[in-house]
Amino acid sequence: MPACQLAGRKHQPQNTVIELPTCRVGSEQVVIIAGPCAVENEDLMITLALALKEMGVHILRGGAFKPRTSPYSFQGLGEEGLRILARAREATGLPVITEVTDVRCLELVCRYSDIIQIGSRNMQNFVLLREVGRVSKPVLLKRGLSATIEEWLLAAEYILSEGNSRVMLCERGIRTFETYTRNTLDINAIPAVKELSHLPVIADPSHGTGRRSLVAPVARAAVAAGADGLMLEVHPRPEEALSDGPQSLLPAQLERLLAELRSLAGALGRQMVNPAYEKSGRDIVNRHRVV
Amino acid sequence: MPACQLAGRKHQPQNTVIELPTCRVGSEQVVIIAGPCAVENEDLMITLALALKEMGVHILRGGAFKPRTSPYSFQGLGEEGLRILARAREATGLPVITEVTDVRCLELVCRYSDIIQIGSRNMQNFVLLREVGRVSKPVLLKRGLSATIEEWLLAAEYILSEGNSRVMLCERGIRTFETYTRNTLDINAIPAVKELSHLPVIADPSHGTGRRSLVAPVARAAVAAGADGLMLEVHPRPEEALSDGPQSLLPAQLERLLAELRSLAGALGRQMVNPAYEKSGRDIVNRHRVV
Amino acid sequence: MPACQLAGRKHQPQNTVIELPTCRVGSEQVVIIAGPCAVENEDLMITLALALKEMGVHILRGGAFKPRTSPYSFQGLGEEGLRILARAREATGLPVITEVTDVRCLELVCRYSDIIQIGSRNMQNFVLLREVGRVSKPVLLKRGLSATIEEWLLAAEYILSEGNSRVMLCERGIRTFETYTRNTLDINAIPAVKELSHLPVIADPSHGTGRRSLVAPVARAAVAAGADGLMLEVHPRPEEALSDGPQSLLPAQLERLLAELRSLAGALGRQMVNPAYEKSGRDIVNRHRVV
Amino acid sequence: MPACQLAGRKHQPQNTVIELPTCRVGSEQVVIIAGPCAVENEDLMITLALALKEMGVHILRGGAFKPRTSPYSFQGLGEEGLRILARAREATGLPVITEVTDVRCLELVCRYSDIIQIGSRNMQNFVLLREVGRVSKPVLLKRGLSATIEEWLLAAEYILSEGNSRVMLCERGIRTFETYTRNTLDINAIPAVKELSHLPVIADPSHGTGRRSLVAPVARAAVAAGADGLMLEVHPRPEEALSDGPQSLLPAQLERLLAELRSLAGALGRQMVNPAYEKSGRDIVNRHRVV
Known part of the structure; x- marks a missing residue:
C-alpha cells in the first residue's frame, strides 16, 4: 500500500x-x-425523522438525487428532496446526509x-472527488x-489531497458470484x-445484504468487527418504498436492533450515547448494558 | 432454494x-x-492442547492429511498425525477434529x-460426501x-441423504477480487x-482472512452475526509453522480473544460454558490475562 | 509462477x-x-457417434459418472455407461474420453x-490427481x-510429478458475478x-457459456486465441437431455460450426485434418451443409 | 432483460x-x-498517427483527461491533449476518439x-450519460x-433515451479473482x-488482458466472437509510456496483428477495408485473405 499517503496510518497514527x-x-x-433510501414526501420524512430521533439515531439519511440502474426508475425529488431533508433537520436537530451525483449540484447540496x-458508482468519479475535497x-x-481496499483508500486520497480532511469511509458490500444476497458485505x-488508515469506517448492512432479514445480524457483526458506525435504511411501509424496499427495516425493527447494539x-467497551436521546431518559431505562 | 430438502428449515424447523x-x-x-493448521510433532501438539484446554477451548483441531496447492509443499504426517491427535485427546479429554481427503482413508480417520x-476443495467431492454420510x-x-449458499446446502444434502444427520457447516471465506486478504469471509x-437451514454454522476467520491481525475482529463479527462456533488456527511459533503461519494466532492472542468473546x-444472550474450563474456576474470574 | 516446475516452459520449451x-x-x-454431456442409452450414443465421425470429430465424449450439484439429479449410468461408450468407439474407431470421480473406480474407467x-470440481482432489498420475x-x-492459472498448473504438476506426462488442460469457464451466462469462459x-506451459489447452465453450446460442462464437474465439482443441456438447434432442440440455448443440449446428472452424x-495457419473424415472426401468439398 | 428497451433487439431488429x-x-x-493510452506530446502523437494510418487503422485514440486510481499519477494534458489530438486528425484524415470524465468539459471535448x-469508471455516472445523450x-x-450485461445495456439506455442513437459498446475486461492478468476480457x-442488442460492440484487449503478450491472441478471439471492432493501445516506447505501458503494443506488433486480422x-466473411489504406495499395500487397 505505498500509494496511499494522507489516508495512511503512517501519515497520521491517531484516528481521525x-x-x-x-x-x-x-x-x-x-x-x-x-x-429512508429516498426522500419521498415531507409528511413521511418528518414523521419518520422524529421517530428516529426518539430511538437515538445520530444522523438522518435520505436520497434526493438517486443514481438508478435504469433511466426509467424513480430518480429522486432533486432540490425538493433537499428542502424536505432540511426541514427534517429543523424538526429534529439531527444532522443530515445526502448523496451528490453531479458536480454541478455540489454547491446546492x-x-x-x-x-x-x-455513492458506490461514483467512488472513482475523480472529478467529483476533487470537488468535494474543496468544500468544508x-x-x-x-x-x-x-473496488479493492487500496483503490478505495486512493479515492479517499483524492479528497484529502484537496484539503478536506473530514472523510469517512463506508463499506456497503462488494459484488461476488453469490446470488442469494444483493451484495456481500466485506467484513x-x-x-x-482500520489498520491501514486513520479514517472512520461506517458499515451499510442494508446495501451490504439487500435482504431485510439479514440486516440486523450483519449490523451487529460490523460493530463487533470495529466499525465506527452504521448506515441503515428504514421505511414505515417498505412494500411501498420507491427504492430499496426489500432491504429497508421497519421502524420497530430498527428500534429493537438499536437496543441490541447498545448492549x-x-x-x-464502546457506547452509543446521544444527547437528544439521553434527554428523554431512554438510555437509562432501555439500555441492555453488559459489564 | 427448492432443491435442498433434508437440510432445509421446512423439513426440520428446530435447530440441529x-x-x-x-x-x-x-x-x-x-x-x-x-x-494448529497441521499436526507437526507430538511435543508441540500435546503442550499446545493442554494450553488450549486451560483456555476453555471445546474441540481440538489439527490436520494429518493436508491438501496443498503444490505437490512440493508439506502434505501432513498421515497416520502418525492421527495418532498424535488421539494422544492430545487423551491428555486433555477434548474431542478432536481432522480432515479426510481420501475416501480410502475414511475408516482410518x-x-x-x-x-x-x-475441506473446501472437497465440498463437491460427491463420492466422499456420500461416504461420510454413512459413518456415525x-x-x-x-x-x-x-460455492453459492445453495450449492453448499446441497453438498450437505448429499451427507444427510445417506443417513448422517450430524452435519455442521463451516464458512471459511470465499474468493473475490480483493488481494489484501487471502479470502473474504462471507458474513x-x-x-x-441459519434462516434457510437448521444445521449449525461454524466460522473460520483464520482462513476467512488469512491475516493474523484480522482474525480477532472477524471472529467477534462472526459470533455477533449468529455463528454457532469458531474454528481458529493457533501456533506457538507461527513463523516456523509448516502450513498457514501468517494466519495463526499466538496462544496469548487466542486467550485474549476468548475473553472478549465471553463478554x-x-x-x-449466549455463553461459552466448558466443563473442563469451569472446574478450574476461570469462568468466574473471567480474567483477560495476556501472556 | 515459481512453484510450477514440470508443467513450465522452462522445464520443457517445446509443446507437449x-x-x-x-x-x-x-x-x-x-x-x-x-x-453428449451424459451417456444416456446405447441407441442414442451409437447413432450420434456415427454422425459425429461423419462430421470429422476426432474424439468422442460422454459422461458415465456425473458429478451433480444435487444428490437428487441424474448421476450417470456408471459402468453401463462405460460399456456403451466403448461400443461407440468400436462402431466409429474414434477414441473416447470420460470422467472419473472416484479414485476407487479409476482402474475400471x-x-x-x-x-x-x-472435472472442475475435482481439480484440487489431490488424491485423484496423484492416482491418474500413475496410469498410462x-x-x-x-x-x-x-482456480487461478497458477493453481491449475500446480494441479497438473501433481499428475506430472507422478510420472504421467500426457496431460492436457481444459478451460471451461470461471465463476464471476455475471448471471446471463452460466460461467465466463476465460479467453x-x-x-x-500457452506461454507459461508446454501442455496442450482445450476450450469447452459449452460449459464456458451455458447457452447454446453462444457456443459457436465462443468456440471460434477459443481457436483464434490459440486453443489446441475444443470440447463440445451435442445432443439430438437437447430439451430431453438428462443433463446440460440448454448448452448442447444440435448435430446440424455442430456440423455448421465445424465448417466455420475449418475455414x-x-x-x-492450422488445420483440422482427420483420417476418418478425409477418407470420405469431405475435407475437399468443405461444404457448409445445414441439416 | 425486460428493463432495456431502446437498446434491445425487440425495439430495433437490425444492427445500428x-x-x-x-x-x-x-x-x-x-x-x-x-x-497511445494518453496523449503525451505532439511529436510522438503525429508521428505515431501517421504510422497508424499507413497500417490501415480507422480511428485514432488518445486520452487527454485520464482517470487514474491515484491522485499522484499523471492525469493527462487536458485541453492541450485535445489540441494535439485534433492536429493528428488533420495530419491523417482519421477521426479521433477521446474520453470525457467531467460533464463540465463535454462541450470542450x-x-x-x-x-x-x-470510461469504465463512469459507466454508471448517470449525469454524464444523460449529457452525452444530448450531443450529436x-x-x-x-x-x-x-457491471453485468444488463447494467451495461441500461447505461446505454440512459444515452439512447436522451436522443443520441449512435452508441457503441466496448467490452474491456471484467474484474475476477485472477491475478495473472489485469482484467478478464469477457468473450x-x-x-x-450482439443477440440482446442492435448496438455495435468493440473489444479492448489491451485493458482486457493488461499484458502485451496476450493482446494479439485475445484481439483475434474477439473478432472471431463477432466483435465489430477493436480498440488497441500502441506506443513506440512502452517502457517510457506515462500510462499503461505494459499493455501497449509496439507499432511493429500492431502491424503484424492487423495482417493476421485481415486474414x-x-x-x-468480413473485411477491414480502409479508404486511406487502400489508396497506398497495401491491401492488395499485404493481405492474407483465405477464401
Whole structure:
C-alpha cells in the first residue's frame, strides 16, 4: 500500500474524529445513520425523522438525487428532496446526509446537507472527488462494487489531497458470484481499513445484504468487527418504498436492533450515547448494558 | 432454494444440536475449535492442547492429511498425525477434529477422530460426501471457495441423504477480487444459512482472512452475526509453522480473544460454558490475562 | 509462477504433443472432442457417434459418472455407461474420453476409456490427481470454477510429478458475478497458459457459456486465441437431455460450426485434418451443409 | 432483460451502423481504433498517427483527461491533449476518439473529438450519460469493471433515451479473482450483447488482458466472437509510456496483428477495408485473405 499517503496510518497514527452536533465519528461511540433510501414526501420524512430521533439515531439519511440502474426508475425529488431533508433537520436537530451525483449540484447540496455522500458508482468519479475535497463539509465515501481496499483508500486520497480532511469511509458490500444476497458485505475490510488508515469506517448492512432479514445480524457483526458506525435504511411501509424496499427495516425493527447494539457496544467497551436521546431518559431505562 | 430438502428449515424447523463431551454445537453455546493448521510433532501438539484446554477451548483441531496447492509443499504426517491427535485427546479429554481427503482413508480417520472434516476443495467431492454420510461421526463441511449458499446446502444434502444427520457447516471465506486478504469471509452467509437451514454454522476467520491481525475482529463479527462456533488456527511459533503461519494466532492472542468473546456472548444472550474450563474456576474470574 | 516446475516452459520449451489414433493434441491441428454431456442409452450414443465421425470429430465424449450439484439429479449410468461408450468407439474407431470421480473406480474407467477426464470440481482432489498420475492414459484436467492459472498448473504438476506426462488442460469457464451466462469462459487464460506451459489447452465453450446460442462464437474465439482443441456438447434432442440440455448443440449446428472452424483454422495457419473424415472426401468439398 | 428497451433487439431488429469517414461501425467491417493510452506530446502523437494510418487503422485514440486510481499519477494534458489530438486528425484524415470524465468539459471535448468515450469508471455516472445523450457525436460506452450485461445495456439506455442513437459498446475486461492478468476480457459478452442488442460492440484487449503478450491472441478471439471492432493501445516506447505501458503494443506488433486480422476477417466473411489504406495499395500487397 505505498500509494496511499494522507489516508495512511503512517501519515497520521491517531484516528481521525469527525465532530458533529450529536456524535463524534471515529471515537469510542457507535454512530447510527438512518433514514429512508429516498426522500419521498415531507409528511413521511418528518414523521419518520422524529421517530428516529426518539430511538437515538445520530444522523438522518435520505436520497434526493438517486443514481438508478435504469433511466426509467424513480430518480429522486432533486432540490425538493433537499428542502424536505432540511426541514427534517429543523424538526429534529439531527444532522443530515445526502448523496451528490453531479458536480454541478455540489454547491446546492452543500446548502442543505451537513454531510456529503459519494455513492458506490461514483467512488472513482475523480472529478467529483476533487470537488468535494474543496468544500468544508464532511464526506462519506462509499466503496465501489468491485473496488479493492487500496483503490478505495486512493479515492479517499483524492479528497484529502484537496484539503478536506473530514472523510469517512463506508463499506456497503462488494459484488461476488453469490446470488442469494444483493451484495456481500466485506467484513474483513472493516478491520483492514482500520489498520491501514486513520479514517472512520461506517458499515451499510442494508446495501451490504439487500435482504431485510439479514440486516440486523450483519449490523451487529460490523460493530463487533470495529466499525465506527452504521448506515441503515428504514421505511414505515417498505412494500411501498420507491427504492430499496426489500432491504429497508421497519421502524420497530430498527428500534429493537438499536437496543441490541447498545448492549453489544457495552460489551466491546464502546457506547452509543446521544444527547437528544439521553434527554428523554431512554438510555437509562432501555439500555441492555453488559459489564 | 427448492432443491435442498433434508437440510432445509421446512423439513426440520428446530435447530440441529450436535452433542459432544464438552459442548453442544447448534445450541445457545458459542463453541471454540482451535489448534494448529497441521499436526507437526507430538511435543508441540500435546503442550499446545493442554494450553488450549486451560483456555476453555471445546474441540481440538489439527490436520494429518493436508491438501496443498503444490505437490512440493508439506502434505501432513498421515497416520502418525492421527495418532498424535488421539494422544492430545487423551491428555486433555477434548474431542478432536481432522480432515479426510481420501475416501480410502475414511475408516482410518474415523478410528482416531471424533469429528470428520471435509475441506473446501472437497465440498463437491460427491463420492466422499456420500461416504461420510454413512459413518456415525459428526461431519464439519467447509464451504467451497466459490460455492453459492445453495450449492453448499446441497453438498450437505448429499451427507444427510445417506443417513448422517450430524452435519455442521463451516464458512471459511470465499474468493473475490480483493488481494489484501487471502479470502473474504462471507458474513452474510452466516445468518442466511441459519434462516434457510437448521444445521449449525461454524466460522473460520483464520482462513476467512488469512491475516493474523484480522482474525480477532472477524471472529467477534462472526459470533455477533449468529455463528454457532469458531474454528481458529493457533501456533506457538507461527513463523516456523509448516502450513498457514501468517494466519495463526499466538496462544496469548487466542486467550485474549476468548475473553472478549465471553463478554460478547453474554451481551448476545449466549455463553461459552466448558466443563473442563469451569472446574478450574476461570469462568468466574473471567480474567483477560495476556501472556 | 515459481512453484510450477514440470508443467513450465522452462522445464520443457517445446509443446507437449499427445498422439491419438485420430489426432495429435498440441500440434498445428485443431482437435474436436464432442458428444453428449451424459451417456444416456446405447441407441442414442451409437447413432450420434456415427454422425459425429461423419462430421470429422476426432474424439468422442460422454459422461458415465456425473458429478451433480444435487444428490437428487441424474448421476450417470456408471459402468453401463462405460460399456456403451466403448461400443461407440468400436462402431466409429474414434477414441473416447470420460470422467472419473472416484479414485476407487479409476482402474475400471481405464479399462474402457482412452482419455481420463478430471472435472472442475475435482481439480484440487489431490488424491485423484496423484492416482491418474500413475496410469498410462492421457488425462484432460479441467480448470476449477475459481482456480487461478497458477493453481491449475500446480494441479497438473501433481499428475506430472507422478510420472504421467500426457496431460492436457481444459478451460471451461470461471465463476464471476455475471448471471446471463452460466460461467465466463476465460479467453485470456488460453494464451496465458500457452506461454507459461508446454501442455496442450482445450476450450469447452459449452460449459464456458451455458447457452447454446453462444457456443459457436465462443468456440471460434477459443481457436483464434490459440486453443489446441475444443470440447463440445451435442445432443439430438437437447430439451430431453438428462443433463446440460440448454448448452448442447444440435448435430446440424455442430456440423455448421465445424465448417466455420475449418475455414478459421486455415486462416490461422492450422488445420483440422482427420483420417476418418478425409477418407470420405469431405475435407475437399468443405461444404457448409445445414441439416 | 425486460428493463432495456431502446437498446434491445425487440425495439430495433437490425444492427445500428455508425457512419464515419473511414469506416462503418456495426457493419461487416472490422474497425480498428488505435493509439497511445494518453496523449503525451505532439511529436510522438503525429508521428505515431501517421504510422497508424499507413497500417490501415480507422480511428485514432488518445486520452487527454485520464482517470487514474491515484491522485499522484499523471492525469493527462487536458485541453492541450485535445489540441494535439485534433492536429493528428488533420495530419491523417482519421477521426479521433477521446474520453470525457467531467460533464463540465463535454462541450470542450466535443469541439475537438469525433467520438466521445465514456470510461469504465463512469459507466454508471448517470449525469454524464444523460449529457452525452444530448450531443450529436457518436459515443463509445465502456463496460464497468463489475457491471453485468444488463447494467451495461441500461447505461446505454440512459444515452439512447436522451436522443443520441449512435452508441457503441466496448467490452474491456471484467474484474475476477485472477491475478495473472489485469482484467478478464469477457468473450461471452460479445455474442451475448450482439443477440440482446442492435448496438455495435468493440473489444479492448489491451485493458482486457493488461499484458502485451496476450493482446494479439485475445484481439483475434474477439473478432472471431463477432466483435465489430477493436480498440488497441500502441506506443513506440512502452517502457517510457506515462500510462499503461505494459499493455501497449509496439507499432511493429500492431502491424503484424492487423495482417493476421485481415486474414481472419476474410475467413469469417468480413473485411477491414480502409479508404486511406487502400489508396497506398497495401491491401492488395499485404493481405492474407483465405477464401
